Amino acid sequence: MTDVIDTPVTVPAEIDADERARLNRARFERWGSWALPLIVMALMVFLWDRIVVWYDIKHYILPGPGRVLNSLIEGQAVFFDAWVLTLAVTAAALALAVIFGVGLAVLFTQSRLIEMSLYPYAVILQVTPVVSIAPLIFIYVDSKVAGLLICAWIVAFFPVLSNTTLGLNSADHNLRDLFRIYGATRWQRLRYLQLPSALPYFLGGLRIAGGLSLIGAVVAELVAGSGGIGVGLAGLIQEAGYRLNIARMFAALILIAATGIAIFALLSFVSHLLLRKWHESAVKREG
């Protein structure tokens, strides 16, 4: 029984095989979910390094992980500036997506007329690939940053809108009746019933939108090209590609991926904080 000392699960003296298997599984789940991906990553990096050495691959075809890391450190000032720009565009696009998405969803639930009139256009905006709209946007918008922002916003805003609309309409029907019986105003119904009901749906949409706004910011910059003031991570990839600086391309790519993971983790954490007390998705099941 020495192997259970640091786990919070107390193990009674006598325990059947089934319960023991369940406890072991729970313990495995706890460390496996973060440790296993790290082990896989370490293995991949190691293999990558070895393959470059074994096959003597030229660095302008495939640089080793060491060279990529070097490139990242040497160009840290450039990378930092590019990262700040991409992150700023992503964050601003997400913020606008939340404001417009939630705002429009609320408007939709207040008026069926507005919903029926506008919803199809929100769908059209969503299903049209942003790369095909972006060139037009950059013609009409002078500022490159503003263009990036619009593109990122277009992709990020729909999941917020559709999820929040679904959530606002998912309020329990008996509770709606109760609010009517107690003479609730429109505003009270929205504030005390519909918005709380929509919260889990909204947060689900937000997590999708967070990733999409980063994708939107990167894709739009690839379309915009590297001209103009300010270069983001996608701009760095493009420039480095022209010069066959593959290490720098990998470095920028890793930064983008890390940023995406960080955004997802942050939004998941926010979601957990807001829902942990009452929503099934955030509540640990016992037994």
Added chain:
Amino acid sequence: MTVQLPIGERPELLRMSRVGKTFGGGVVALKDMDLKVGQGDFISLLGPSGCGKSTALRLISGLMTATAGAVRWKGDHDTGDLGVVFQEPTLMPWATVAQNVWLPMRLRGQAFASVADDITRTLGLVGLDGFADAYPRELSGGMKMRVSIARALVTKPRLILMDEPFAALDEITRFKLNNDLLAMKAQIGCTVIFVTHSVFESVFLSDRIVVMAARPGRVIRELQVDQPYPRDEAFRTSAEYAAYCRETSDALHVAMGEAA
């Protein structure tokens, strides 16, 4: 405790006169329903599915308007005069027990602090002392229903509408809640209209049973259960109880036979 007058002598609370409801599709949910509700009545609406008992409740609550006839309260009434309990507990999962009970008052613009005593007292009445800060998901089905009842009682309403509130609970919990409901009613002195499809429940709880039939939904017969309150477990096993159950059951069979 309030003193109960005999059924016929109670002052009128509200009256349904020749109330009918026809849905858009042409289905007659309720036809010519007459019901005089006296203060302090415990009325059960009993009948098979589709007999309009829930429709009657929705008409009384104002959630639906009648196609024909009218539901009229005796004198003025406001939203605080009505409490409603549904078949599901219908609690807000994001709010604590106390916040859920606060809802009717919150919607009338009353701050939590100003009604905290009422909430605490009502939670005590339904037997939920110490659960004010719990969330609904932490409670059992019976306890959730108690919160729902507390929410209906907290404004000290004159009339409480209950739509098969205990149908989804196990029998042991249902018996306990039946007993507690009668105790609460005696303490508050309100009027109850209770929809059920259980003969036993209607006889145990009510002093008036309105038996209804389906297609079209209508009243077939009204029975009175002339047994004094408080009623306890002894009543549940008495010969009188069995006789009332038989009589009610016969009336229900007539109602179902006509519908078939």
